[in-house]
Amino acid sequence: MVIDNFNTFFDNEQLNGTKKTGKVIHTGEGDANNPLFIVALTTDASADTSITIETSKTADFATSEEIGTIDVKKDKLNVARVPYGDLGYLRAKTGTNATSGTISAFLTLDAELH
Template sequence: MVYDGENTFYWKKALNGTTTGTSDVVQTGKGDAGNPLILYVTAPGATADLTVDLQTAVDEAFTKAVTLGTYTLKKDDGLKTKVPYGDLGFMRIKYTGASALTGGTLTAALVMDADLA
């Protein structure tokens, strides 16, 4: 799998002491590709399950955020899913821990080549 820095929401972000977070904004360009990108999220060492919301908006300030999908990331597992149609030009993710997180790191990115088997 190849990571592109411009399509990365989080790169090994420490989760210790957090319960929620909002990622950097990724500018994707308005519209949907015929071969959609894949949202790839891992949280090795996370001490609780995470709820991950993939959001889109027409502006970088996310004045009117639209949720494209809500996913549960089980601790010690990973998430690989095709990005749903409806991209408005900018994306970000928000995470919420099922309880306060005392460890682990979070990596989340849009990729083109994750094995979805």
């Protein structure tokens, strides 16, 4: 699995029970024949959480669409395919369940689904 800083939503972002918005990633419009994977891992999290994936045609997300939600089990490697419907830019938002710990989440071309 290759981890690229340009494809990272969160890098050890502190969880505190509020929604966190990750970095915007420019992916290019359209759906790939082999979709990207999103990989998420929490460390010392107080609870399971979730990541909502949003997409937009513009980097400022003036208008956006939610294309999926991924359940993130605490302290486990979580892998899912990015849902279809990419409009060119993606961003991730955390859920509010976990009040402590950190989260990392990124896109990659290769990952094993668990």
